[in-house]
Each structure stands twice: as structure tokens, then as C-alpha cells.
Amino acid sequence: MWNYTDKVMEHFRNPKNVGYIKDADGVGEVGSMACGDALKLMFKLDGQGRIADARFQTFGCGSAIATSSALTEMIKGKTLEEAEKVTNQDIVDFLGGLPEQKMHCSVMGREALEAAIENYRNGTNGKRELEGHVVCVCFGVTENRIRCAIGDNDLSTVGQVTNYTKAGGGCGGCIPEIEDILAEMKGSKSPEEKSAEPEKPARKKMSTLEKIRLIENTIEQDIRPELKKHGGDLELLDIDGNDVIVKLIGSCTECGMTRFTLDTLVGPKLREKVSTELAVLEG
């Protein structure tokens, strides 16, 4: 049984601002059904650039619904510049606290808000893309998000990072990498190491044959072992220009996360190792 505050239970039982804004100015979507929680946040601005209306739709546990409700209440009446300053800790404080293992709900709220504001400003599609290096394949958490959560909330252990971002909470394969990120951010590594950001190898133009070989190698060495941890596998069906056509097999086919796996593991890995232009398609 979670120890939810009365305020959390109130916002869960009677959530404010559930719904949809047809002509929203900003829309942000984070999470997925596979991950266990997801939030779609929408806002509408008034003539003065203040948030006149904010609505949400949430799939998730009690605290996910409560944080969504709280967030919409908190940002109403604010300008985007003011809303931007709302941190996940502000959401937690508004609710009178959240269980430590539920902190990721508040981070999800904060991220949905960022995505919605960015959608308004830059016309992005409002979905958080997995930009950069994906550390946690199970939950699709990027290095950047882990760094933000550590910095914003002054986290110091892997357990805390998992509570705030979910990273490390699945197969656990990325825990050493999270430890490295923590060690580096907490300054226990030398500046030389700090600057040793994973360098993007300069790529020379590959022949088609080289490209095919590199794709095969990457699947064999970097992708297949990850899939096998979950009882799955993958078959390379064809390569058509920059389209890599694959079929997931084993438990991957039934898990309903095919698209998720392709987007968070197969695609990023192939783009990282072979060519940024590759697209992965299901055969």
C-alpha cells in the first residue's frame, strides 16, 4: 500500500482538468502504455499569452493521475515563461509529497510540460523524441534525461535515478552506465574523463557492401544480445537504400512492444553505429 497524501488521493479521486482541447496551442506527450504510464498535456493561451486552459489525459497509477491534475492547476494563469519554471519538485510540494518510488510521475509531468511548450514555440510534434544516446532500453530513457533528473533533483544513487526516471528499473543492464554518469556528475571523475564524451566516429563514405556488413555486425554484437535478454530475437530481411527491413521474433513478436523496441533499441543503435540516415521498418 502506498502512503499517498490526502492531496494526492483528492487529485486522484477527483482529478481537475481531465480532457482534451480541440484547438490547443501546445500539446505534449510523454510515456507509453508499454512503460506503464503516459501523459498527454494540452494548453490554450489567452490574448496576453497566459495559459487560459490546461487539460490532460493520463494512463497510469494513482500518483500519475494526481500529478497530472496538479500540474494543470499549477500552470493555469501563468505565462509560458512562468510555467517553464515549474519543476518536478514544485509538483511534489503542491501534492504534499510523493512516495520516493513514484517520483518519476512528477518528472513525467515536468517533461510533458516542456514538450508542450516546445510544441507551441517550435511547432514540433509534441512527442518527446529519443534524442541522443539511449541508456535504458527497457524504458527508453536517454542520457540527457538522466542527467537532467540528476541535476534538477540532486540525485546521488542509482536507486534514486530509477525512482525519478525509471532508468535501470527493467533488466538492469544499464546500471553500470548510470553509475558512471552519477560518478562523473558528482565530480568523482577527473575533468579529462569528463570531457571524454563518447565521440562520434567520423565516418567515411561506405560502399553498399560495407554498409550491409556493418549493419549485420551491429545487429549481431549490439542488438541481438539485448533482445535475447528478453527472450526475443531479430531477423534482417532486407536493406533497401537507407531502409533496414527487419522482423522481430521470439517473445518480441507477442509483447506488443515491437514498435517501441524498434524505436528505442534497433533504430538508435543502427543510426549510432552505421549511419544517421538509416530507417528501420518492420517486414
Added chain:
Amino acid sequence: MEKVVYLDNNATTRVAPEVFEEMKPFLTDLYGNPSSIHTFGGGVRKYIDKAREQVGELLAAEPGEIIFTGSGSESDNTAIMSALELAGAEKKHVIITQVEHEAVLEVGHYLRSKGYRVTELPVDRKGALDIDLLADSIKDDTAVVSVMWANNETGVVFPIERIAEIVKSKGAYFHTDAVQAVGKIPIDLSKVPVDFLALSGHKLHTPKGVGVLFVRKGIKMPPYIRGGHQENGMRAGTENVAGVVGLGKAAGIAAERMSGDAAHEQTLRDKLETGLLVRCRDSLVNGADRLPNTLNISFEFVEGESILLLLDDLGICASSGSACTSGSLEPSHVLRAMGVPHSLAHGSIRFSLSRYTTEEEIDYVLEHMPAIIERLREISPFTPQTA
């Protein structure tokens, strides 16, 4: 107390009033130590002996094959570790299933870290094992095979009769975690050649803190708690007399009432199942060939903890395979092993009934569940928009 509709009997059960009555004297006047020489203490021993007979009768086992323990988990751990010791150091292979209770699963993980090969057998979408694969997995160096009799989350029952015969024909030890099966379906150990079996009192209307490890006659079980002659020298420690006496009584009641109770539970479970499937669209049942008392049902587009919290507001107790309820981030390992998509696993609810479940309680759930699901679906971004 406010209204409680208790449908979480695979987690624990209410103590049967008859069991409590039977225990009372041992919590008040008859507090002697059964190992004492004086009549006041030593006289208590015969009640423990009687309980051992009662449990033996429920399982068609001999009283000498029954060791009283502190829990089902203790029994599971002990069975596997003892089998390894008996099999000898050169046997480095252990077989379990992916859907075992943590009391077996985590022993497997531990053994793997200690250099054992641990095979975790998969299950199919219905939760069933591939028996041929199980047979093929047994190698010359397989020390022990552990397969649960019935699954706690889905209620899926495994064909332990067949499995036990296959394992014994290949010369490995066979353990079964029967915590969920005992008292719900007939178990005849005079016919099923298991070496070890674990059961738990509190799933059988006894208080928490007492379990049983069945050890087949002839197995030279090494002592695992030293320091006393209790439990045939295998498990030292002054007996939990009241708990043991209660468990004996509960076993007696189960033996007597099993078929009637099972029919009662199944009728109500089927009513709940059909009612929910009809009233809540986009719902489906997890697992086939189940215990009569268990329903594991998934509701699409919504998440289990939210459902449980709203049920709790109505006094309805159930459990969920969703990640959020477990404190972990992954949904139930059982549902994942069955290949239930994450989206459905997160929205799974387990109702488990007992002999005390009433039709009014089932009607109460059927009355309120559709509104709970609808309410959460209105909030969910994944609910398809209906025209």
C-alpha cells in the same frame, strides 16, 4: 470496520472460526513445551502428532513425511537447497519455470550467481508449459526440477502428475510449490511421485507463520536448522504449537469440504468472470485451465493500481500485476512470461475467492466495476474515441 469485500485469497485468507477455536487452548492454558518431560508440557505433543496426521491425510502422505516450517517460502527454499545437497556437488543444473513464485525464482537467481546452470522453462500465451521441452531439458547433471502445482497470479494448474513421473524417470529430484493448490484441488501424493512439496497455512485459513515441507519417505534429508530434535531433527526450534494445531484443523476441514468449496468458488468465479467480460468491453482473461477460485483479468487502456485504489474506496480487496503496485517498474513476471502485452499486464486485476465469498459480494463488484473502468478510461489518452 467498514465494509470489506475480500477477494484477495491468493494473497492470504481469513482464519476459519473452527481453526481459531482449535488453537485457543494453546494460546492460553496449554502453553507447555512439547519437548518437556512433565505431563503439562509433554502432553501437548500428541496435538502436534494429530496435526501431522491431518495434514498427511489431506495430501495422502504419511505423518512422518510432514515437516512443519514457518512459511511456504521456507519450505520452497529448503526443498531446493536440500535437493542440491543430496544430489551432490557434481550436479550443477537446476530447472524451474519462469512463472514460479519468488520463493523459488529468487533461489534460482541466487544459484545462478553461485555457478549453477539454472534453466527457466517458458510458458505459452495460456500459461501452459511445454512438457516435451521440460523432459528434454533434464540432463545427466540435473539435480532438481521445481515446478509449481498452481500459479498464484493466474491460477493456471500444471500437470504435476505427468511432470513428476518424467522427472523421476530421469533420476532428478522433483519439488513442487503447492502453496496455491493445496485445499483447492485434490492432491494425492501416494500416486504422484514428488520428492518435496511446499504448502502454506495462511492460504488455507490458518494464521500466518506456519507452513509444511513434505519430504518423501526414504530421502535422507539433511538437517537445515540445527540445535534440537524437533521435526525429526531436520528443523530445530520449539514448535509453533498453536499454528501447527490450527493448520492440522484447517487441513481436516479442507479434506472434508474441498469439493463443495471448490464448486461454490467456481460458480461465483465464473459469474464474476462472465459478468465482467460482458459489462466491461476490451477486457480479457489471463490463463487457461485454472484453479476454481482465481480470475486474472486485464482491462485495456487503464492501469491496475488506479483500479485497485478505486476498488479500495469501495472496500473491495484485489491485487494487480501492474508495475506500480509492486514497487518495481516492470509488470508481473508471470504475465510477461505468458507474452501478455505490457499494456494488458499493466491493466490486470486478480480476484481470488474463498469458501467465505458470497454471491452478494460478487454482485457488488459487478455493480461497481464497469463504472470504475469507464471512469479511468475517460482519463486515459489511449481509449479509442467512440463516435
